[in-house]
Amino acid sequence: MSEPSTALTRDAGVRYPLICGAMYPCSNPELVAAVSEAGALGVIQPLSFAYVHSGSFSAGLDRVRDLTDKPLGFNAIVEKSVKAYEKRMRTWIEEALDRDVRFFITALGNPAWVCDVVHSVGGKVYHDVTERRWAEKALEANVDGFIAVNNRAGGHAGKLDPAAVLADLGPLNKPVVCAGGIGDEAGFVKALEMGYEGCQLGTRFIATPECAVHDSYRQAIVKADEEDVVLTDKLSGIDVSVLRNPVLDKVGYRAGPIARWLLRGRKTKHWVRTYYTLRSLRSLKRSSTQGLTYRDSYQAGKSVAGVHKVEPAAEIVDRFGRAWLASCESR
Template sequence: MEAAIGLKPLKIGNLVAKHPVIQGGMGVGVSLSSLAGAVAKAGGIGIISTAQIGFKDQDFGKNPMAANLRAIHSELKKAREKAPQGILGFNIMVATKEYASYVKEAVKAGADVIISGAGLPIDMPKFVAEAENENGGSEKKERRTMIAPIVSSVKSALVICRMWDRKYHTAPDFVVVEGPCAGGHLGFSREQLTELGADTDHVAETFDEPAYDKEVRGIIETVKSFAEKYKKHIPVITAGGIFDHKDVLHQFELGAEGVQAATRFVTTEECDADIAYKEAYINAKEEDIVIVKSPVGMPGRAIKNKFLERVAQGPVKVERCFRCLEHCNPAETPYCITKALINAAEGKIDEALLFCGSNAYRCEKIETVPEVMAALCGE
């Protein structure tokens, strides 16, 4: 199995992806079965976001948790139908209320991989092991779910690896490094983004790439030490600002064995979001992409619109709590992030939080997933 010239297939445990490209998880409703299935069919790794994944369920308003857990199974099943031989999994935010239940349900549904960020997934190995034991059967080893934390610094990588080592005597199956040019929630403080020149409206000109490249190399070395201890191969996947083949090659030069791209897949025919959301990317200018404060408690990157202008004037009253975040008080939050993201997925652009990566303004047209995959891999 060969990928494009110069790029090797991505091997994670017993999984082998023809192309070393993971499609980043985007919620609410941006990367569901359609997008993830298409990416897996095209030879990459397709990721479904569990963030309010059941928002289309008729019972979501009454019992969002139950709707979400059901949707984990139904969305993965639909993605498998599109890519029977493909590699598929979930992105699950640590900040999610009832995080353990989501992880266990993803394992029981048959996820090949689980990627977790928006917090430190300290106990993910425990939840996965419990779910696999509950599944039981002779297929247990064959169906083992590969797991990865999302880290942004040497410090966070070291904390996760040490905790997994000490508490569960294990190491990650792979590690995703998400840099400051990524979309959605960022694993950096506003001060760190400023230091790296990644908080401006012109990140392409101000981002201190050499400084963060050094951090990426440090993370790779940190992970390597735990790979040696556990005598296993732990590939490091880099993310954040990956838009074209040149970006991919640069990450491989740093020592990465794969990349995770999200923004580039939004403007595809197969993306699950409404066409209005995709057109918001195509119509965005570089100065429209800004850093916002999310109710999750960390900075995020989004497209400036009427909704953000409204939020800047004061809190938007929360009419109903969907119990999505572990640390969210409806009486104090500046707005309901679930409602704002559902509006985005449904194309209600003026009432939506439009998460995006720093390169969203470079999206010029609607493409297909195979076309994006070919561009990233230099075919």
């Protein structure tokens, strides 16, 4: 009998409908490769490879390909406003395509040019969205599916809960992947039974030996509960989920009045966000590799509630995959 499949497993060429999402600064080649090798989809975060882990994007990509020849994903944050960045992203995508990466997850800007390049070689593009209006725009760009980021996600969280975002996107008739809040296999199976074609997890995979973060980050995730996850706009000018810490408890989680005023201005918004982003790239790299200092925080989502130990990536994939296969059998 043939194994069960979903639109995601077919589009990505993987065994299980499970993605280890891109994570700046936590995506390192060993983690990405371990997830793909185990039958799920490891996603390359090019900035994380180039600036945190491998010295260059190409070296990171080579390292992943030394470890696995299985399908891989690539996270393209399509920010157009910095020309040099867009040029670099185009080069990285070409390199990834040359190394047989065929599944792309776009975020933020207009994914049209990524769709053109990727579709020309038979690949697929799923776009990160938090609600329908962004999904409709992405459909005009010809995307193949959506990564639906909900209000429980690590990184930049959405506003809707998993059921509401699925109901919002369902009528668009494209595969929808659930991103956010899944820490254990019960949550994984439940999301698939709701109608999602797959799940993208981030936080769960930080608590693995393959993820090259400081051990205090892994332990903080294992110890944390849902109430320890709070939103702050101090990192990038928009809300990001982080673990509470004593310094932020003291100084507050919201940007100050001047920054908020600048963030509202049509012209100033862009510059403040760029400033915040550059500052946060440095801060996140520092905390993930050296441990928490008074200036930094750890990003994580509410899925921490389902994470009770540090566990090899392959064991997580295997456990989740078997739970899904069992649920398909019992249906």
